[in-house]
Each structure stands twice: as structure tokens, then as C-alpha cells.
Amino acid sequence: MDMRLPRQPVFAQLSARYRDVRRHSLLLAEPLTDEDCGAQSMPDASPIKWHLAHTTWFFETFILERMEAGFQPFHPAFRVLFNSYYNGIGEKHPRAQRGLLTRPAMAQVRAYRADVDARVARLLAGELDAGQRGQLETLIALGLEHEQQHQELMLTDVKHLLAQSALLPAYLDAPAPVAALAPPLSWLGFDGGLTAIGYDGEGFCFDNELPRHKQYVAPFQLASRLVTNGEYQAFIAAGGYFNAALWLAEGWDWVRSQNLKCPIYWQQDDNGDWREFTLRGARALDPNLPVTHLSLFEADAYAHWAGARLPTEAEWEFAAAQAPIETGELHPAGAGASVGGGLLQMFGHCWQWTSSSYSPYPGYQTAPGALGEYNGKFMLNQYVLRGSSCATPAGHARASYRNFFPAGARWQFTGIRLARQA
Amino acid sequence: MDMRLPRQPVFAQLSARYRDVRRHSLLLAEPLTDEDCGAQSMPDASPIKWHLAHTTWFFETFILERMEAGFQPFHPAFRVLFNSYYNGIGEKHPRAQRGLLTRPAMAQVRAYRADVDARVARLLAGELDAGQRGQLETLIALGLEHEQQHQELMLTDVKHLLAQSALLPAYLDAPAPVAALAPPLSWLGFDGGLTAIGYDGEGFCFDNELPRHKQYVAPFQLASRLVTNGEYQAFIAAGGYFNAALWLAEGWDWVRSQNLKCPIYWQQDDNGDWREFTLRGARALDPNLPVTHLSLFEADAYAHWAGARLPTEAEWEFAAAQAPIETGELHPAGAGASVGGGLLQMFGHCWQWTSSSYSPYPGYQTAPGALGEYNGKFMLNQYVLRGSSCATPAGHARASYRNFFPAGARWQFTGIRLARQA
Amino acid sequence: MDMRLPRQPVFAQLSARYRDVRRHSLLLAEPLTDEDCGAQSMPDASPIKWHLAHTTWFFETFILERMEAGFQPFHPAFRVLFNSYYNGIGEKHPRAQRGLLTRPAMAQVRAYRADVDARVARLLAGELDAGQRGQLETLIALGLEHEQQHQELMLTDVKHLLAQSALLPAYLDAPAPVAALAPPLSWLGFDGGLTAIGYDGEGFCFDNELPRHKQYVAPFQLASRLVTNGEYQAFIAAGGYFNAALWLAEGWDWVRSQNLKCPIYWQQDDNGDWREFTLRGARALDPNLPVTHLSLFEADAYAHWAGARLPTEAEWEFAAAQAPIETGELHPAGAGASVGGGLLQMFGHCWQWTSSSYSPYPGYQTAPGALGEYNGKFMLNQYVLRGSSCATPAGHARASYRNFFPAGARWQFTGIRLARQA
């Protein structure tokens, strides 16, 4: 998380942002029943109710517990129930059993949110010295960014849950926009050289984006847009899922041991036509939309088949410097709808797998105490994704942002940006 | 299930019984929220909502689909979603993922129950020839007994679910009755001889209780009551869970690989005092109550330690001929509260593990079609339990009843009746 | 094991038998290299070298350690390395890692055998009082029967090992006898009644065959011979491995999760012709030979398909009273080569699965001390096989013998004797 203080602490702005972000989480739960909000479809995903409680726990544990006079927990058991992975805080309810927490009920979790929000508001309105003020602003900023990360997970986790039922219920029963014809994929060249990556602005960033540091990048090319469903169909039709030569060794074990034949939310109907499950329900696969929900294994095999490769995170960040930041809605949109002249679909559609393992930047420092567990301890056997997706909340994306998942993860909105040597 | 026709088909009685049994299932769900009703704590257990829907599916699939004119399913997907294990019916929703069925909602499942109940009532009120009438009565009788089996599971499954949370919520917030001092355990002798076991009455029985057949039983003795918590504490204190000589080989692997030290719902507090989680909440362990929720492994090891053994199912049934049938409530009661002069606690407290593997009686016949999958295909690697428990619905117990579970099952109300050679 | 003393203790006879049995184990290893003798193909099987050492360990631990003056172990580590499952003796080398014991070498194990044999011979030739003499005779008799059990396992374990290699090496490069046409399968009726089963002779028996006890057996019929390869091919051709209705629930999971389509040592060549791997090498499947190496799941499914069932162990023992005991060689022979008028192939061809779970006879007693672990602790989730096989050593078979394996075991010479109600 950010260890820098905001340059101009304006509490009024922060309060407004606090209300907006917190309200958005509840809005995301609106289309769902309390029953929907309680279930957990796999250990990697969490129930919506748990997300709503855990993001609140974050404010209660890291802010109220430290800074509120006469702190009393909303409920003494919540410290354990809604701890995600902070060993420094103590015990944790087992991750794979979050769906068994039928108590507290959704109504009680809403009450928990309201209570913590009121207490945070009191803290913000109270008297603080400069040091406390700075600490409070820093922690609230971090808590809000943390909550925005969970807002994206709420959409991807509930999509995974809804897909488990033969009923294939839609999250939102809205018609899908019609996609324009995808423009041809072209290659844009970049000179690279001795450059610098990492965050360098005035606002918030996470600790894993720091420090900004020099990195030499050789000349390279990036594809002008994301790979489409239509292009990915061609890979399938060419036997891509059954050709060992295209896959990393671990990817080949992965794909064959599960007998995979297509992306996770694709299904072939009795006529052989592909259908895709989306947050707006199941529908015919649109060849002009970006292919999404791919593992790194699939993305890498496709790139190999296409005679290209995945970009490194330094290449991606270097190229993204001027790309406009778009915000999406529930599903990636076609490249024709993307803004900007050169590189299309850099933000707001699909996270883009890079070939870079998630590792600390030179000189990386973790925060002291339990908050130091935020990022550093996950820097192993995970790979960096860049950009943002159609599920990323507005205001949460930037060129230096480092998302990360294990190579087999498929339930995020992940896609393919091809690269090649210049 | 029963292949015999009721002797005096009295539709009015059957209709009343249908209403009573069906209403009882809903009553069992009363103390629970819709969220509680959706969760599944392990693959062996099912959500309450699933029980409510599956028991309805049974009537819809085996009665309405066969006998209703112009049959239309309540919802076409339910045939798959709520099929438990009938391969003859077709596809099944995966057992371990029943907790992911947030749709249909509880309200829709209640509507499903009401709809099927109305259609069954119409069928019962309609014109039927004698053959149809007999078939309908037979199938309804079977469906109600099936539902009563699920009523017991509803209580044991929800107990297991509630026990997963650090909050340890009670199913019913009622005070537990105070148990009287357990009477001393005495031994009652039985001569045995060439006898017969299996159902031989006028009413309903399951197919696995048939045919009644001759079996030679050597003289034996049975303990007058169930083993108590206090006696089982002595086994624990004597190191019973760490003494290989007491355990079956598979039991020893089971107990050590999971590092077990006590029954599933027991916990030792910081003072070393034992507490027990019950449907009425957690409370101090009462040494006068029967020990319950034991695996066969634990029951057998205890019997070995006590210099006794478990009874065979033939011994148990032979001895139970005259025992009064009691009905319990939410937790086993002490022997002082049990009725009958000689053998106490035979029914209504704890299912009693026998040393008999669950296998077909000589001449056993399965029903034709999918209903034939009801019992026979499970006759392997399971062991017979006799009696009934505090969770068994009134009217569902009899001396010839054969319950069965794998040796490691602990979430049922299972206890120990000791036996020994005469 | 037998707790009875031989009626006429004749040491000279016992010494001769000791030499014969012990020599036979070494003869079984003759066709194998030292490398063959060290490998372990699965946790259930053991290396030949381990069998040779463990059977010796049995004599050293249960006889020399107790009765030899000034006992010194041959090697102090062997007590752990070659303990199979006796918790009462202490630590054990992990079962699944027996193939990693490249030390001691085969030569050292041969030396171990010679040393223990010499010391046992000295003990037999020395001065003993009547009590010691009786104990020694009892223990030697038990040790020899134990070694004969391992002689059968040596053949089945090495067969499993050799089958793992694409080279499919033969244990013995001998031509297979030509099988005569199998006689038609006919049904023989038995009246049953209140009879007795269990050992009742003058010689040795294992503890699990005792006590002889009364059992009521209803009238039944047994097939005149074992099921043949040709008959089993018809079951396969009829889709038997893909018809859920024929299988026990656990069997269906077993067969589908492993995608099984035929017995373990069968393979279909490119022309669709079946070949069978035998101890004499791979060869065309002979339709007149008994089908062998079946799990209980397969045997039960076949019986179901054939409109019959498996016998109980009481039925089998009752019928076998007059059947002649044959001794086989390396592979089951055809029924035409079997002796006796009525029931053919009861002994010396295939162990015959029964529907009886392996459980203690009424009044069963285990021996005191570690030897008490011999049989009783395995009486759970295993099923009884009766008869004997082509791998059973001469003199080891009798009508009351109870062999037992879990329902999924396929590497023993197991076959099908059909039964049905009279």
C-alpha cells in the first residue's frame, strides 16, 4: 500500500470518496438475493457477503482499533471470521469455508458496514494532530483502494458462482451491446532503451509499484488490440488444446489432466455453435469481442501458435504511458468501441497476461506490522497482469498497476495482448 | 421400498398423513434463515433447501410424472438439480456442489412444494382403478418414508453446518433438560436359537428389511443402556485414542491421520473442561447423557477397551422385539428418562452401531426401474445401525429397521450399545 | 493363528516341513534377478526380497527372540525394516517404501534366512520341556502357514511388477497348456438347513476360521464351474462396464473414475483381439479358461448381468465339504482339467469372491500380545474369498479357509463362482 501521504489532505474530499466507494460495494450486491450473497463456488472465490464484511473489517482493524478512543469491536468474533490472510492479526476462519458463514446474516453485515462507516466518519470529523491526520488519511486511502480491488472480485466471484448452476442465471438481465467488426490487428513498434518503470505520480499507488527504477527495454512491438473470440476459435479449430508443442510443460499437464477444450465460460451447443456465459446471461459467442477468462497457460499457448509472445510488464508499462484509461461495464467491449488512436483496449476490457513473474522491484520495502503482509508475501509463482478490466471500478486503473494471479487462474477477466521482437 | 400394498387402502388417512409429514419438513426449517438453508458444510451433508426440494422431486418424478395426466414439470431443470443418485433418471447436479444452488431461492422451493402437494392431492381425490390406486398408495407411502429419512438428515446436516462457525449458533435457543444420574450398566441375557429376522408386520417397511428369514443366534448378552459421556471420558483419559491395540487397522489410520482426540462435537476449554455442541447450543458436557456422534471406529475401540463388543444386527433385532419405541427431541436423553423395564434407550436416543456389514438378506429383491436403486446398490463397505435417534421422526422407527453408514461417519446421532457372549 | 497344539508332536516331521516350506520360497525367487526382487509396483504389493526377509523376521521375532538363549538379532535394524504391521512390536518401515530398501542386498537376505534357519534347527534339536515344546511347535506351524501365504503373494506381486513394463517379461518362459473346451455351466442344488461352519479338524487352522459355529443356510444353487474368459467377453461386449444399473454404487464410481473397460491384465491389440498377460508371458486370451484378476465390483456386476449372485461364505463352505482339493500352477486351468464330479474348480484355480464381509465368527478370540494383530484388526471393509488359487502352495488349502481383500483388489487370482436361490 502507499506509504506516501497525500500532498493536500482535504478531509471533505476524502469523506466524499469514502462514501462513494463504500456505497458502490453495496450497489454491486443489489441484483443479488441474500442467498446468492452467501455461497462460495471454490476456495479461490469468496461470497459477496464475505467481501462486504471483510472490506469493513479492514477499516475496523487497521483504523478504528488503532485510532478510535475506547474502541469496542462491533462483534468480537468478526476479527477472526473476516480476516483474510493477515497472520499478524491472528487466527483466520478457513478460506475454503467462507460459504458456511450463514451467520452473521446479510442484514447484520449491512449493519456492520453502517456502524463502521459512522465511526470512521466521526474519526474524520474529530480533532486530530497532524501526525494522526496523516496516518488516518493514508489508511483510509489504502482501505478504499483495497475495497475497490474487492469490488472487482465481487463481480468475478459471483460470475463463477452463477455459472455452476444448470439454470445459468444472469447477474443483470440486460441486453448486451452489439459489437462492431473488430479492426484488423496491426503491430505498433516501440524503441525502448534505458527507461524507468514504477509509479511516479502524486496520487495513491500500492507498495508493489515502488520504487520507480531504471530498466533497459529492447525494441519491441505490441499488437494494436486484444485477441478476439474469433481468432481464438481458429486456435481451437486448429487443435490448439491438443498440441503439446504449443504449451509450457506445466500448462500441458494442466490442460490434459482436466481435459480442457475451450475457455471456462464457453460451451458448444448441440449444433456445434459456441455460447458464452456472461454477467448478462448466456448468449451466442460474438467473434468480434475480446476473448476473456483465459489462464496464462492458454494465453501463452495461443501466442506461441500465433507466432508471437506475451509482453513483459516493462514493455507493457512503457507502451501504456500515453494510452487513455477506459472504464468498462460487466463484459469486455469490442475494439471498435475502444478509444485512442494507436493502442486500443489497454484499459477497461481485459487484464493482459505478461510473461513477467510477480517479484519485488529493486529496493522494494514492505510496510511494518501486519499491513506489510499486503503484497510482498505473494511474490512467488504468480504472474503479472497489466491494464484493467470491465470489472475494475472507475478511478482504480493506472499504467503502473500490477495485478497478479497464478498461471492457472481463469475466473478473472483476463485476455491476450500479443507482443514480438522488433 | 415396500413392494406390498397397504392392506386397507384408506385414502383419507393417507391424505392426512401426507399433509402431516410434508408440513413437518417445513417446521424443521422454521428456526433457520434462508441463508442457513442454502449452505452445505461437507459433501456428505446437504443444504436444508436441497432436502426440501429433493423430497418434493421424489413425488414429482416417481408419482406425478408417471400418473398425472398431461404432466408438466414445475421447472424443467429441477429434474437434474434435485436428483440425488438415481442413474436411471438421468443426469445429476454434482453432490458436493449442492450448496451453490442459490437459485432456485427458498421462496421458489416453497412454491415447488405447494404446487406438487396440490397436484398429489388432486391425484388422490381423482378417479382411479384398483391397480392405479394400489400403485399410488404404495408410492406415496414410500415417498413419505423417504421424506422422514430426510427429516432426520435435515437436523444432523444443519447441526454440522452450524458447528463450522466460531459463533456456534444454536438451532433452537432452548434450555437443555437436566439429566438424572445414569443407572448402573447391567447385562441382560438372551438365549437366541434358530430365530427369524426381517419385517413381518402389516405396515410399511423398506425393501432391505425383507424377506424375513431364519437366522441362528447363539446366546448373548446386551447392556441395559447406552454408554454415557462419563464412561467415554474415562476411555479418553485412559489414552484410548492413542492405543493402537484397541483399534481396527483402518480405524487406527483414520484416527491418527486426522489426529483425533475426542468425539466430533466435543471441545476442551482452557480449564480442560469438556463442552459439547448441541442443537440447543454449546454447553458443559453432561456425564449422564449417552455419548453420541461416534464413528464405528470409535464405538468398536471403546467396546474393545471395555472388554465387550458391538452386537450383531440379528442379536439387536432379536433383543428389541419387546422394547418400547420412544421418540426423542434434538438430543439423546439420559437412561433415567427412558421407558421400559429391561433394555433402556433402544429407540429415540442414539442409533446403535452393530458389527454387521450392510448386505442383502437371503432372497432380497430390488424393485424394477430407477426405484430399484433405493437401497441395494449401497450394500458394500457400510455398517448397519439399529434403533432410532432423537432426530428420527415419530412413527418412523421399528425393530427391523436397518440404517447404514460408512465406518467413519460421525455426524449422525450414533452411540454404543455393548454386547458380549453369554 | 491356531492356538491348538498338534496332536502328535513329532519334531522330525516338523523339521522336514520347515525345510520344505522355507526352501520353496527361495525356489519361487529362482527365475528372477536381484533387481527384479527389489522393486515394488504399488503400496499393496511388496518386493520379493522383502517377502523373503519378512517371513524370516517372523521366525526371528516371534520364536528366536522369545525362546533362544542369549538371543542376538541378526541385524538390529531388521526388526523395524521387516515388520509388516505389528504395532505391538514397534516401529515399521513405511509400507509404500519397501522398494527403496536396496540395502540389505539379496545376498544378505539369503544369509539372514540361512542364519535364522540354522538357529531354529538348533532350537528344535535342543532340550525343551513339554510346555516349551508345545509353544515352539505351535509357533513354527504358524510361521510356516504365514510363509505360505506370502508365497502366494510373491507370485501375484511379481506378476503385477512385470506387467508395468512395456517389455512384458515372463516370470517363466514356459509354453501354456492348451485348454480343453469348457463344459457347459450347470447348477447344483444344496438343501442347506441349520448347519455349522468353521474349522473342525485335527490340523492347523487360522484363528479367523474359529470357532466352528451354527449357521442357518437356506436352500441355494451353485454353478458347476467358474465363469470363463469367453463368458466375460460377452459381458464386455454387452456394454457391462458402461451400464450403471449393474454396479454397486461404490463400484460404479470406481470403474468410471478409472475409466476401466476390462480386467487388469487384458489388452486389446490393433485388430481388436484380446491378449492376456500371464506369468508365462503375454498370449492370446483363451475363452475356455476361467476369467481371473477381477475385483469384487466386477464379479458382482457380472453376476448381476448374468441373473445370478455371488455365494455367501457359508453357502460356499457348505457346498465345498466334499470337493477335492487341487493344486494349480501359475495360471488357472480349464474346467475340463478339474477333478471331481460335481463342483469343478473349487480349489487350485481362482479364489472365489463371496458377498460376505470379513467379520469375526461368534465367539472369535484373538491371541494375546502382538500375534493377536494377525487377523482381527483387518475385519472391516474387506470381503471374503473362498477356495484357493493356482498360486496357493500345496497343502495350504481347505474348505474353511477365509481369504479376504478390499472390494477393489484385482492383482490376486480372483474369479467368479455364481450362485442363486434354490
Add this chain to the structure above:
Amino acid sequence: MDMRLPRQPVFAQLSARYRDVRRHSLLLAEPLTDEDCGAQSMPDASPIKWHLAHTTWFFETFILERMEAGFQPFHPAFRVLFNSYYNGIGEKHPRAQRGLLTRPAMAQVRAYRADVDARVARLLAGELDAGQRGQLETLIALGLEHEQQHQELMLTDVKHLLAQSALLPAYLDAPAPVAALAPPLSWLGFDGGLTAIGYDGEGFCFDNELPRHKQYVAPFQLASRLVTNGEYQAFIAAGGYFNAALWLAEGWDWVRSQNLKCPIYWQQDDNGDWREFTLRGARALDPNLPVTHLSLFEADAYAHWAGARLPTEAEWEFAAAQAPIETGELHPAGAGASVGGGLLQMFGHCWQWTSSSYSPYPGYQTAPGALGEYNGKFMLNQYVLRGSSCATPAGHARASYRNFFPAGARWQFTGIRLARQA
């Protein structure tokens, strides 16, 4: 592998080197029995016999099969039996079952080696045009480097095997040299800057060392020697294995799920004194020797505890430019015995974990055909180790060499070189 031709093709030299390398593999097997050579202690390790055959298979498959006139395989089944992971070659014997290949016997594998060696020698002595000559030299060079990699594995695999037995047999019964007092650990500074890494010499290198490319390295410091057993004991004594804050998240799961408390070959005797199993047998732990056989998880946790970090591979290679290359023998030696003034123990003692994930260098190219599977497909979820170990054959080490293993691997001679920011 190397796609460059040797600059001065001198066949006589190549032939001599071929003989030397091939003979060395057999020398490594000298202290072992044929039984030792056949066993496989875990799926990651292979039997010595398999190593001897597979390295021969490499020459037969990639050289003789392509270039020998009238090629006939030594044995047709060997193509499958001894294929390691080349999907392009076809079927493979299952990796975890290499220990079941008791046939071919060791004697036959020796004959296989002699036969292939003779045929390669004939090829080298025959008439070849310049293109063939170049290809042959390239492939032989690759085959020899490949065999040297397996020579290291032969020692680490057999060490793992021997450690499985309670007998703890030594590979060589030789006395261990006495280690001098370890010199104090000091820090050496390096300026870094825009530098280049990757191979740039005249000789052989693997494809993963290419292409040499620019990389910016910030100023850093390296420890003067490897971490010692004594220093690692202090980490253990300080509770290092039980302090979540020191470990990567995946490392913490790893260490706790296996309940690890020390390096793999360490054992504490009854007095609490540490002993270490080595190729020369078990002996008292020497605090002056480098700690070895650590996973990346352990190395990283130690570095964290010591207030340092692991180096990146670029830092390591930059610093190693001038370090002398030592060759070790069976166990890492103390730093006092290491040569060179500044950085001690860079080569010949322990492979040194880096924080760099194993990934392709910019512009990395795989070879065409099956040989292209040599390195690239493993570039995921593995981490780079630099230097060389006491088991690396003479002539096989260089500064640009990239060894790689998953983070949990412990059976290689792996140790810790600390780094920190300048």
C-alpha cells in the same frame, strides 16, 4: 542447447572428451550395487540405471537415428522406456514408475552404453561433409553437456534414496575433511549500471543463456561467502520455522503442512545434537560448512530473518565475472578452503538460489523439432540458481549458467548467498 558450431572442429579432441564424459557416468555408479541402481525414491528423482540409459538414449535418438546409415535401434522398446519428456519423440514410460524397470538389467544397460558408444565412434571416424560434421559436433557437444547434467543428478538422486533407509548407508565410506573456521561474513559492493548478461564466449552454452542482452543493475552488495550451518542453526533456534512473518505465503503453507523444522538431511539425536546425512554417511553437523539442501522457501526466510535478501540472477552474474571456478567433491567445503580473494564459494560448493524466476531472455529462441523442448517449456514457476555445486562435474560450470528448480526442491546441493541494496 547450443546452436553455434565449435570454432575449430577437432574430432580427435571431441572423441577424447566423449570417452571421458561417458566413462565418468559409469565411475559414479561404481560404489553402488545393481540393486541400488534400480530404485527410485520419489517422482522427482530417477534410478541410476535410468540415468545411464537415458543419457545413452539421447545419443541414440538425436544422433544415430538421424545420421547413422541403416540405423537399427539397440532395442525397439528403449525409445519409449528412456524418453524423459520429449513429446516430439512420442510415448514415454511414466516418470514416477522408473523404479519398476527391473528389465533391462544393469548389465544390459552397460551393453547398451557400449554399443551406442561404439557406433558414435564409428560415425566420428567416418566420412562426413562439412555440414554433417558440424551437425555431428554440435549434437555430441550437446549430448555430453546433457550427460554432465545427469551426472549431478545421479549423486543427488542416490543421496535421496540412501537417506530413505534406517540403515543410512554411505555412498562412499570415506572420512570427511575437517573444515577450518569459517571466516566472518563481509559485504562486497558492486556498482552495477547498464551492463549485459548471457553467454558471450567461444565455447558451449545452453540456449537459455542466450542471447546476451543489456540489463540495468542498480548498485548492490553480495555476501563474501555462503551461509553456514552454524548461522542456520541460529535461525532454527530463534524459531525461524515457526514465524509466519519470515516466509512467503506459499512457503508458509509448505513448511507448516509438512511440519518441517530443519533442512531435509538434518536430524537431532536424543541429546539434541544435530547430525547431517552426507554422501560419506551420517556425521555430526559441522557449523563451519555451508548449509545446503535448502528450498527457496527456506533460503528466502533465512535471508529475511538476517535482514538481507537473495540476489537476482543479473546481480549474481555481474558479480561472478571474475570469480574463480572451483570443482567440489561430494559435499560443500568450508569457505576457508575456497579460492579467490573476494567472493568465496561462488562455484563448486552450493547452487545459490536467486529471486529471479526462470524466464526467457529477450529474443530467446528454441531449437526446431523435439530438441526445442530442452529448456523453454520449463520456464514457469521455477527459480534460477547460479554457480555450481560439489556434485557438478569438472568443466561444466560458468558464470552465465542458469540452473532452475521449483521453490520447494530440497534434494539438490542448494545454499544461500545473501545480497542487499548498496
